[in-house]
Amino acid sequence: MIAADFNYEAPATLDEAIALLQKYGDEAKILSGGHSLIPMMKLRFASPEHIIDINNIPGLSDIGIDGQTLKIGALTREAEVEHSAVLKEHFPIFGDVTKLIADPQVRNMGTIGGNLAHGDAANDHPAVMIALNASVVATGPEGVRSIPIDEFFLGFYMTALQPDEILTEIQIPMPAAGTGSAYHKLERKVGDYATAGVAVQLTLDGNGVCTYAGIGLTNVNPLPLRAERSEAALLGKTLTDEVIAEAAKYASEDCSPSADLRGDEEYKRAMVAVLVKRMIHKAAGRAVA
Amino acid sequence: MKQITVTVNGQAHSAEVEPRLLLVHLIRENLNMTGTHIGCDTSSCGACTILLNGKSVKSCTILAVQANGKSISTVEGLCAPGAPLNNLQEGFKENHGLHCGFCTPGIMMRATELLEMNPNPTEDEIRWGISGNLCRCTGYNNIVKAIQYASAKNRGVEPASTEPQFV
CATH class of the missing domain: 1.10.150.120 ([2Fe-2S]-binding domain)
Structure with missing residues (x-):
């Protein structure tokens, strides 16, 4: 399959890239890993007139801790996220999620920024970023602005990014002591979208009381969903089986899955409940480890 | 059209390509190296896997222009013709x-x-x-x-x- 013809630009700096976006407006699409965009172009679901390839722009793929903030460059490949020593130490959830994103070759190309900027509730990082309470940094002609993850996803393939902005960085608060995180998605086979996916980050104090709960859901809602009632059910509590069951029930009620080949609505709600329970246990186990 | 140069199995090749040309088509049709296959054409099957700067990638989902200046290894490069198999x-x-x-x-x-x-x-x-x-x-x-x-x-x-x- 061959994409419709387009003009290709590969700027060497962020300023040049933004100038091109200003020039071409919403006729332009950013190419990072390309493993969502190029398939859509080949299938002619998308026919952008201009492709701005940002892969030659240096400095967009660093992972590092700056004070109390973890910063991940938007152009960081999923494979780099998967094997990052910093992430392994502080955020085991990235080991969980990257292993389940597509396959090794796709992870060598696909980027964490692209996974978010694509604006697809079926992608895995949105739920993780909700659980971790991340912010997305957008760079545009006016400079840099930070967008809380809860304000980033606006609709199907729609995000808060303006046509002349580029997602350049993801910022995540460093976890307090006693924090654990975990992600799992149920998938029919490698490379499939989630039947359901759940990301959890928890902080437990010395008495085992939950002082932070972040829970994000993948592909069971038109937008990536924060399971707010589930989070509230955990806060200030010790995580007994009853408390966890209540949180799981709320998530299964509050999502809005659509029936497809992966299962009907009832099945997906049931799987959300199962995965919320399991990920709370897994995150809590990591919190005390 | 864009002018690109790629190094395939150690040998430099220049080509003038449409931006929409896929890397797998550059390899198979412009360079006549048909060891790299096209299976699903949707980045699922891996038949088109090559190494791009040493990383395994699916060449059906990469534009040839994205490989400009990069080094590519294909199955033809695993051993020279007539040499022992690797x-x-x-x-x-x-x-x-x-x-x-x-x-x-x-x-x-x-x-x-x-x-x-x-x-x-x-x-x-x-x-x-x-x-x-x-x-x-x-x-x-x-x-x-x-x-x-x-x-x-x-x-x-x-x-x-x-x-x-x-x-």
Whole structure:
């Protein structure tokens, strides 16, 4: 399959890239890993007139801790996220999620920024970023602005990014002591979208009381969903089986899955409940480890 | 049209290409190297896997212009014509790691990077490692054995017997 013809630009700096976006407006699409965009172009679901390839722009793929903030460059490949020593130490959830994103070759190309900027509730990082309470940094002609993850996803393939902005960085608060995180998605086979996916980050104090709960859901809602009632059910509590069951029930009620080949609505709600329970246990186990 | 230069298996090639030309088509049709296959054309099957600057990628989902200035390795580069097979190729031959052979170039290129990053992978790591490659013939068992064979030989260890095991 061959994409419709387009003009290709590969700027060497962020300023040049933004100038091109200003020039071409919403006729332009950013190419990072390309493993969502190029398939859509080949299938002619998308026919952008201009492709701005940002892969030659240096400095967009660093992972590092700056004070109390973890910063991940938007152009960081999923494979780099998967094997990052910093992430392994502080955020085991990235080991969980990257292993389940597509396959090794796709992870060598696909980027964490692209996974978010694509604006697809079926992608895995949105739920993780909700659980971790991340912010997305957008760079545009006016400079840099930070967008809380809860304000980033606006609709199907729609995000808060303006046509002349580029997602350049993801910022995540460093976890307090006693924090654990975990992600799992149920998938029919490698490379499939989630039947359901759940990301959890928890902080437990010395008495085992939950002082932070972040829970994000993948592909069971038109937008990536924060399971707010589930989070509230955990806060200030010790995580007994009853408390966890209540949180799981709320998530299964509050999502809005659509029936497809992966299962009907009832099945997906049931799987959300199962995965919320399991990920709370897994995150809590990591919190005390 | 864009002017690009790529190095394929150590040799530089220049070409004038449409931006929408896929890398796999550059390799197969412009450079006439047909060892890299097109299977699904949707980044699912892995038959088009090549190494781009040493990383295994699916060349059906990369534009040729994205490879400008980069180094590419294809199955043709695993050993020179007439030269002895490399350890991975020998492993596939000795272990019957292919039937029809359509997926084999992609799997060997993927396994090349896998063994580069992890010289002594467990069976589970091999199976996860080739999870982006589909084979419709073998059931994968002999592909796993072929990669284990190459891993052993790369490390100077005697590979496991390739005789069929009857129990």
